[in-house]
Amino acid sequence: MVLKGFLPELGSQLVRGILDLAFPRQALCAFCGGETPEGSVVCRACRDAIAAGYRKVCLRCGRPLRTADTESTLCIDCTAHRPFDMARAAGCYEYPLKEVIYRFKFAGDVSLSAPLGMLMSWRLLELIAASCSYPDVIVPVPLHPSRLKHRGFNQAECLALAVSREWGGIPVLKVLRRHRPTQAQKQLGRDERLCNLAGAFSVVKPRLFWGRNVLLVDDVITTGTTVEACAEVLKKAGAARVDVLAAAAVPAISAVVLRSALS
Ligand SMILES: [Zn+2]
Numbered sequence: 001m002v003l004k005g006f007l008p009e010l011g012s013q014l015v016r017g018i019l020d021l022a023f024p025r026q027a028l029c030a031f032c033g034g035e036t037p038e039g040s041v042v043c044r045a046c047r048d049a050i051a052a053g054y055r056k057v058c059l060r061c062g063r064p065l066r067t068a069d070t071e072s073t074l075c076i077d078c079t080a081h082r083p084f085d086m087a088r089a090a091g092c093y094e095y096p097l098k099e100v101i102y103r104f105k106f107a108g109d110v111s112l113s114a115p116l117g118m119l120m121s122w123r124l125l126e127l128i129a130a131s132c133s134y135p136d137v138i139v140p141v142p143l144h145p146s147r148l149k150h151r152g153f154n155q156a157e158c159l160a161l162a163v164s165r166e167w168g169g170i171p172v173l174k175v176l177r178r179h180r181p182t183q184a185q186k187q188l189g190r191d192e193r194l195c196n197l198a199g200a201f202s203v204v205k206p207r208l209f210w211g212r213n214v215l216l217v218d219d220v221i222t223t224g225t226t227v228e229a230c231a232e233v234l235k236k237a238g239a240a241r242v243d244v245l246a247a248a249a250v251p252a253i254s255a256v257v258l259r260s261a262l263s
């Protein structure tokens with residue numbers, strides 16, 4: 001009786017196996033859902049679009065500079081002191097990363113942290129080469145407890161864990177605390193953002209950071225003021241370096257373009 005149902009099942013599995021060998025099933029891109037003939041997690045078209053949008057970036061904060069001039073190396077914000085050492089993102093905050101981050105962060109598709117973490121890990125290789133330093137620990141930018149309760153997960157922590165997995169388990173330390181819910185920053189200028197974030201973060205167990213190279217992880221670098229506020233408390237705790245890695249960065253105005261517009 002048991003064999004009656006078992007044999008046809010075995011037969012169909014065999015046929016499926018033979019068909020898979022003859023015509024390998026194609027994987028689907030985690031970002032656009034298109035086929036990836038080469039079997040990678042993110043298809044070539046998505047990877048090419050991300051690479052094309054992240055060619056020329058501010059050497060300090062890693063935000064894309066939309067300028068044709070060859071002189072630009074810094075954005076306008078990075079001509080002043082910033083507490084972090086160097087920041088980079090997997091790509092520009094535009095298609096396809098913008099849509100993917102929206103699905104990850106607001107629609108709660110946390111499985112997207114794996115492919116995003118993979119792209120960030122490739123960028124980390126560049127960051128390590130450019131900074132000549134290797135991170136001792138990874139620290140995610142924290143959410144305020146009320147925001148965490150509402151969302152159910154901290155997107156920066158998911159990305160930090162994904163990057164750590166890709167890099168052989170660099171320790172992820174959840175030691176930053178966000179003391180007050182900061183108002184939405186989208187409409188605020190840089191100075192207002194800095195004011196909004198003043199005193200918003202602190203470090204638990206600061207002795208852990210003395211002389212350490214810290215990799216701070218966030219989902220999006222908008223103006224960089226959030227990572228600045230986090231880097232400031234980590235540096236005060238004695239961190240030797242604070243570098244930043246994000247899934248995406250919003251384009252910035254180049255310092256050269258602004259100077260020529262003013263002259
Ligand atoms: Zn794709």
Ligand SMILES: [Zn+2]
Pocket residue numbers: 058059060061062063074075076077078252
């Ligand atoms: Zn910059």
